[in-house]
Amino acid sequence: MSGVRDTLQRFRARFGPGPRSFLAWWGQALATWLPARWRVLLGLTGDRLLFQRQEDEIEMSWLEGTQRHTLARLPATVTADELRALLGNRLAGVPRWWLVPAGMALRRRLLLPAAAAERLRDVLAFELDRQTPFTANEACFDARVLGVRGDGQLEVELAAVPTVAFTSGLARLGGLADGMAGADVEDAEGGILGLNLLPEAARVARQAPQRGLHLALAAVAVVALVFAAWAVLDNRRAAADAFAAQVDSRADAARHVAAQRQQLVDLVTGTTVLNQTSARRPTALEVMDDVTRRLPDNTYLEKLAIEGDRLTLIGFSPEASGLVARLQGSPLWRNPALSGALQPDPRTRMDRFTLTAELLGKQDPAANPQGDANAAGRD
Template sequence: MSGLRDSLQQLRARLGPGPRSFLAWWSQALASWLPARWRVLLGLTRDRLLFQRDGEELRMAWQEGAQRHELARLPATVTGDDLRALLGTRLAELPRWWLLPAGSALRRRLLLPAAAADRLRDVVRFELDRQTPFRAEDVCFDARVLGRREDGQLETELVAVPRTGFDAELAQLGPLSAELAGADVADAEGLPLGVNLLPPEARASRQASGRGLHLALAAVALGALVLGAWLILDNRRAAADAFAAQVSGRAEQARRVSAQRQQLTDLVAGMTALNKARADRPTTVEVMDEVTRRLPDNTYLEKLSIEGDRLMLIGFSPEASGLVARLEGSPLWRSPALSGALQPDPRTRLDRFTLTAELVGTRNATPAAAPAPGDADGAGRD
């Protein structure tokens, strides 16, 4: 067994990994999903014509899957044209195999490593001289996998026939020998074992009837499938783009609503602050009432104006210089002062004055008592 492993490693190092077994498995797996009638139409089944030597005649059978149908007995001189005329196009174009009798081949069971599955025929070639009394050049051989053990090793069977007898039997088939796709060996029930003893260079490659058309139709179907998948994907992308645009529009609308809400919040806050400021500031009526109570009766106002926090009084009074003292101490304003010089009015013989003050009082403040006229006079005399 160690010598077999060494030979296998040498073979794999020289040949490298082969994709053919994987491609064959992959194609068979894909074909298994198709209906049986489609597999027959596309030439994906393993149907074949079997020929056996029976004296001076050839027995012809049709292998359909695991079933074998006997068709006819033919002379050994039958040709491909005779088969087409006899069977029709479909059966005549099936691969043609030579089926050897059950006892004509040497069969040996071998236990091989799992790595030998990819290159089974090449691995078995190294075992021919140890498993049979022949050299590889002297036999036509093949191998098949019987099963896989739990430890991963393969249970295989080597099938070999002497090349001299094989070539002699092959020559007796006449014109059909050049059209054979393979040579198999019958088991005890008359069904093929599943090996191909025909050398690769002598195998004829045949296609089922209309296979080119069928492959073209399969290619068209595959193209339609790809196109349909692409259209579905394109529709999904378009739907995703539309959804993204919708989400973007909703997000923009939400941002505008948020900005408007913020503006409304700021406006409400401003109005609240303005109302609070107005609530803290005395009203015009309160200011006029306070001014009326603090000015003497002989004083006349020409103008009273409130601009923001600034109070301005313009009028005539014989006691203009003492008005500042009368206005001081009010809770509604502060810093009363004369603005500019007093101007005597020759018509009224009164002094024209301009007074300013800064409003700081509150509406709820209790006005201070206005100074008495005597106090104002005393203050003026001082």
């Protein structure tokens, strides 16, 4: 208990009155008016109060930089007014965050292009249904950049919680559920990931304790900013035009990449179909070998043609009428037949014939022992 009491006293002393320079006090006051994302980028984020449901109680912790200190365990029925009375009016502006338990969030590590850093959340909204079982409308999610690889790719960690489970878990805080500035995720070692899963529409911005004085100081700062911005207005416009051109070029590049990807998919699909078709058909060498074995030695071929699934033989033979019987029973074709009438050739004293057959797919020779036996007998 003494440790918790000392932590509470140090927490109050940190936010209580003390000798601070005017510039530091003014800078902190102005920082409270900046959007949350700007404060994170500029390193102006202050301490947080973390709340997590533990059985029948709510654990309140203080996040000081990267250090987490347990302050107290509150009853589950505590209200926002009771919490404000416990902390004091001077601490009312400290942002309150829900600490999502480690087992509730689904975490994935991804590799993304360096260009994705500028619009990381938008990119992850498209990737969410591929990396998790949820879509962007079915989950509360956020991500953090872990580092940059040597090839320029970003190592990103994504955390997502189904919206139903997120809403149910937040509701377990009771009266403290409203007024949260964010929802971070606890890792397995009790650390904080540094994310914010709470939808932006539900976030409560931190209010400065002395709002009236801050408004006056902000007005002075705005006047000074107007004079400073007037001098750099043209540069800002040029930067905006350059950014718009960059966005357009990246959009064109993305469309070009999508078209190339579709061409690649079509090419792979066509190659696969062609390979499968070729694998099912006998090769020309196999057909010629089987024809040679089945035709008698006194038969000469003038033409052997394979067109699709059709085999055509044109030649001369003194036994042309019996060639159909010799070609039957082959595992490579079926329905051999004479096409047209036999034409006697007075020069060779043989009959000129035209035979056709329908090619079959490849078969295991062991599956047709009878056809091989017949062919061997005719040879």
